[in-house]
Amino acid sequence: MHPFISSSLGQFEAYSAELEQNQLFKVQIKQIIPGKTLTLLQWGEVIKLWQQDNEFRELFTTVLAKIPYPAFFWETPPITQNTLEQKFEFVAINSPTLANVPPEPDAFAEHIGHSLNTDLVKAFPNLGGDALLIAPCQNSLQANYVHLAKFVRCAPKQQIDKFWKTIGYTLEQILQARDPHPLWVSTCGLGVYWLHVRIDSFPKYYQHTPYREVR
CATH class of the missing domain: 3.30.428.10 (HIT-like)
Structure with missing residues (x-):
């Protein structure tokens, strides 16, 4: 995974990798806390950030907007109440038809x-x-x-x-x-x-x- 985009105030950074002959774009997001190692966001944290954090929502939108496909399917891993602490990631799959x-x-x-x-x-x-x-x-x-x-x-x-x-x-x-x-x-x-x-x-x-x- 390589650095992709940072949020406007520097609190979050998205990392990406293009896979499967450049037909799939994978993204993970880390939170930047001064004095601490970068940590991957967990599913539960992302749910709360979607609700409460404008900077995160802006970053999430920007990341999707800059994915290098005219159209794509967006997919995330399955989630349960017991897996809220699993790392959050998603893939965008190129869709020329769409x-x-x-x-x-x-x-x-x-x-x-x-x-x-x-x-x-x-x-x-x-x-x-x-x-x-x-x-x-x-x-x-x-x-x-x-x-x-x-x-x-x-x-x-x-x-x-x-x-x-x-x-x-x-x-x-x-x-x-x-x-x-x-x-x-x-x-x-x-x-x-x-x-x-x-x-x-x-x-x-x-x-x-x-x-x-x-x-």
């Missing part, structure tokens, strides 16, 4: 509306009831919401910030409710062309094999 799809704003209209919406982000169950989806409402051009890469590069900053906050609070609640069962947090996007993070009880759309198994 880079060329049109947005489908009506797909989640029941939850996020049909057009410009003063709400920023919504959380709602999928049709099967076995996963929770977190999706941004349309607050700018429809094209800015087609997938995660486009969203973090082009959507309004306030909305991106609310997106990570919502993921943090929602994930914490579901972990407590479904303990001790594992959860998988990811984006795919090939089924519905509108960004949605999926908090699932099964790695249904996962492509990175090492993340399909609970460690």
Whole structure:
């Protein structure tokens, strides 16, 4: 892993490695504490930082925005209440197909509306009831919401910030409710062309094999 990006106030530093013939981008994040060795962030810490730390949320957005793929799948390792102390990391998997799809704003209209919406982000169950989806409402051009890469590069900053906050609070609640069962947090996007993070009880759309198994 190599140094990739530091946060604006120097509290966090992201490290990255490009693998699998430059088709997969792996990221870990360390916290910088004066006088102490850099330590990798744990899953539980990241959940709290999504909720509470603006500097961390800004770094997380910047890291994703600078991943060198026009579009990608975002996948994280499975998590349970008992694995909150495991190191946090994620992969971005290059997806040329996703880079060329049109947005489908009506797909989640029941939850996020049909057009410009003063709400920023919504959380709602999928049709099967076995996963929770977190999706941004349309607050700018429809094209800015087609997938995660486009969203973090082009959507309004306030909305991106609310997106990570919502993921943090929602994930914490579901972990407590479904303990001790594992959860998988990811984006795919090939089924519905509108960004949605999926908090699932099964790695249904996962492509990175090492993340399909609970460690």
